[in-house]
Amino acid sequence: MTVRLVSDEKIAETSSKGNQEKWYDSIMDSWYKLDQFGYEALAETLISVLLEKSSIETDTPFTFVRYRMEKVRAHGRERTGCVSQNFLRLGQSLITVNRLLTNHLGVPLKQKLMQLPSDKRRIAYLAEATAEYTGLTEFPRYLTLLFEVDALFCNDDRHLNNIAVIEQAGTYNYCPIFDNGAGLLSNTQILQMDVAPKALISALHARPFHTTFTRQMNSARGLYGKQLSIPKLSDKEIRDALQPMLEYYAERDRGIIADRVTECILTRQKTL
Structure with missing residues (x-):
């Protein structure tokens, strides 16, 4: 089934990667996100499926958003996307740490972070200042978990x-973990399909501190301890989870996507 989306429900959200198209369905209280640069919907969905195997919701006070693949009709043509339930309740709003800390500091947060001498000091400031201003005492653990998820995927x-x-x-x-669609080498406009996955992985930099994924994760773990526990994933487990999602993409691309995604996870999980 194809879900029809109309243009007056569109919300364009700007990120460092550009504009991502999202729609909010008030009847279903759901958000739809469309592929923009490659296979972001597949990445978002697969990561949420694999996080089900983790101990996030049993060993930590945090949670994550569940996604499923969907075909949607937008701007007069069929597009591939994913859908999730809205996690905000009536009266709630999402506040970025950038906005929160910039408001408290009176200067851009980025400016403050650049004055600190090391990644470890920057992570500590971001984690502990947010905890102080919000009263969320476990925010340092939450930030570490985000960096672990980013490092894996x-x-x-x-x-x-x-x-x-x-x-x-x-x-x-705490906000559920979401917005992982840039993972798993999904941006095929920048991370070309004809380049070996390991070469692409080695060229990536983790945000927000523009360092390696492993260094950012280990700096946070050195401060606040390991948070993510997930069983080692096999080639078969990853490909089995991928199989129904690949049906949303052109047949000629399915094998390449499966190989890229699988190699990405198998390579990165060694660092955890």
Whole structure:
């Protein structure tokens, strides 16, 4: 079935990668996100499926958003996307750490972070200042978990506007982990399909501190401990989870996507 989306429901959200098309369906209380640069919907969906195997919701106070693949009709043509339930309740809003800390500092957060002498100091400031201003004492663990998820799945778009908390009437809560669609080498406009995955992985930089995924993750773990526990994934497990999602893409691309995604995860999980 193809879901029809109309243009007056469109919300264009700017990120460091460009504009990503999203629609909010008020009847279903759901968000639709469309592929923009490659196979972001597949990456978003697969990562949420694989996080089900982790202990995030049993060993930490945090959670993550579940996605499923969907065909949608937008701007008069069929597009591939994914859908998730809206996690914000009535009266709640999403506040990025960039906006939160910039408002408190009176200067851009990026400027403050650049004055600090090391990645470890920057991570500590971001984690502890957010915890102080929001009262979310476990935010350092939350930030570490984000960096671990990004390191495993090569999500290189965790900029300062992609880390957020939920606010309601001056009270804050943790945001479910979401917006992982830039992971798994999904941007095929920049990360070309004819380049070997390992070469692409080695050239990536983790945000927000523009360092390696492993260094960013280990700096956070050195401060706040390991948060993510997930069983080692096999080639077969990854490909089995991928199979129904690949049906949304051209047959000629399915094998290449499967190989890229599988090699990405198998390579990165060794660092955890």
